Amino acid sequence: MGHHSDQHLIKRLKEGDKQAFITFIGQYKHMVYTLALRIVKNEEDAEEVSQDAFLKAYQSIGTFKGDAKLSTWLYRIAYHRSLDCLKKNKRKPSTTQLQYEEVTNIQIAEMTWDHMERMERKQIIxxxxxxxxxxxxxxxxxxxxxxxxxKEISEVLNISVNSVKVRLHRGRKRLASVLEKMMDKETISIYES
Amino acid sequence: MKASEDKSWERFIDKAMQEANPEEPGIDFTEKVLAALETKREASAVTRYKAPISRLTWVVIGIVFSGVLVWASITGTSTQWDWASRMSSFINFTNPLERMALPDLEYSSIYSIGFFAFFVLLQILFMKRIFDRRLGLQ
Known part of the structure; x- marks a missing residue:
């Protein structure tokens, strides 16, 4: 979203414009919900956390100074609310070491990926x-x-840029490994049916 | 070799992620947020309970009481209560509690009454918290 339209939306939100709040929810609900779901890993809790994040943002928009993007500020609220939800339910963020192997069959994986139906690929990812x-x-x-x-991701998660870089690299690698395993399963299931 | 392998799977993930979308919340998500906002507004309009004795007053009372206790323990029994002895010539101080007929209770009964009163008080605090939460005051 452009900086100018962000400013306009912020101004209207600060005035307590209900229509602006509806626009605000419409623009960011998917991403806020996605972030919450990635952390709490439960659809019901993720919706509750997302609602809570929007309410919190609406109530404290007066304190928003504009030194970060509106979206970054909102995602930071959503991220912390999700962690609070885990704390409340006395769960810890999932840190289990995913058993991932070195991605070796990348060419086979890419070929299988290309042959899968688009919707199927979306669901898998x-x-x-x-x-x-x-x-x-x-x-x-x-x-x-x-x-x-x-830098923006580091602001949302409150960690250094270098940590983001390392975690992004690790995350990609883990995702590749999970995808490779899932595609194998999917391919097997295609042949079995 | 390793670097080129890394690049390949990075390209693969870039390609895969291009096809993915963020998750979809429920269809009535916006309505739910607006309803929650309305409930919050109504809850904040409910008159909040205000303690007749404020927290600050309790702190001041506590400090004064502790001060008197400390002062009494330092000065001990040697303090001459001149004003009190002078007052006794005008007013006859009698302990009204002496005339009260207290029931003759066993220690065990006293303890059980004490515990009962303590748990009633505790329950009031819990109930207050539950109702505050239900009304969205907390």
């Missing part, structure tokens, strides 16, 4: 993202879906 532990899914979602820079 959504599932694979959901299986990633910790912040990996969050970082990949912010990087690919929102095209946020490493």
């Amino acid at each position: 959504q599932r694979a993202l959901g299986e990633l532990p910790g912040d990996d899914g969050v970082i990949l979602s912010l990087f690919y879906f929102e095209s946020l820079s490493l």
